[in-house]
Amino acid sequence: MGAAVLVVSCTTVVASAATMRAHATATVRACVVTDTGGLNDKSFNASAYAGLVQAAAANKNVVPLVVSTPSNGAESDYDQEIASFVSQKCNLIIGVGYLMADAIWNAAVKNPTIHFAIVDNGNTSPGNDGIAVAPFTGTTATNNILGLTYNTQEDAFLGGYEAAAYAVSVNPAAPKVATYGGMQFGSVTAYMDGYYQGAMYYNTTMKPKHAVTVLGWDQKTQKGTFIGSFTDQATARTDTTAFLAAGATTVFPVAGNDGLGTTAAIRTWNAAASHKIKANAEWVDSDGCINDAPDCSLFLNSVTKGVTASVNAAVTEEATGTFEGGPYVGTLKNGGAAFAQDLSSPMAKKLSASVINAVAGIKTKIENGTIKVTVGN
8 A cells, every 4th residue: 555545635735846855855753652562562553663664664764763552551641652752853643543542632633733643543533432423623723633544344254254164164063253352442343343244144145054153242232252451361361262162163352462362272272182173363453474473373364454554654655745634444445454364374274265265256345345344233
């Protein structure tokens, strides 16, 4: 995805060649504030940092800076970290994660000459509860926040379908899959909605003798299993073990660093001689076989969002003087939501060619609008 896709206003403003040259030679301080979970969370913090590093490597005028929020961080930490970057005269400040929406919004209002971006939240004014409720209003300029959002329900649909197909192939009498979230936010439940619909689509189109059941989430009621944190691997391990004991053969953790608790539980489960049916996981946000290579053998696939590409593009726009605020929405079609299938993974090798081909066909139908993946009930 090139930087140009982030220019989304109806009237595109093209910077002059002289302006772009000036920005290309001037020092640009691009600053990332990560959410809890650490810089190497093997999820969206790591992905955002990778985008910053890529942009800095390609644009020599970029000075990359990053601060990582403590695992027990609070909203006040976000405010302090962003304020520190303001004082350091950062040109672009990027907040990673939905929980940072309030802090980014407040800083952008106070500092209209600084550019901001927020991963996993739109270009909107959030409420006190962190839920985006209204667009920019009043006299505040709309061009200093870029909201980076992703239609991850689309690639999660493919993950749900593939997990359902695996479940039927290894346990046709009682096929089950499972998912859980870190916390119940829209950016989390969008994944879970898509996953649920993908499994239900398998039931509808393939008509297995015994329908696949989804544990941990019900799109109709919007109720399911949530850890309450993105850094509690112990609880994730306990919940995953419970899913496996209930018959799930694939677990999809939408919970960042919690996912390492899931892979640990699956390793223990698969090692038991009494468990003839081997389970697997689907990684979230980033390509698990890259960001969590030691667990690649456990992954059926990865359901990702284009955090790296979108952060790279935002920094590149700042570096070249073409930054524009507004909403960016990543989709399967534009690459902002991507289904990563590593067919060399032992688990993925268990999928039949017909399943792989079916997933490719479904992807095309989602991209052209034949299949519409929804969020909410």
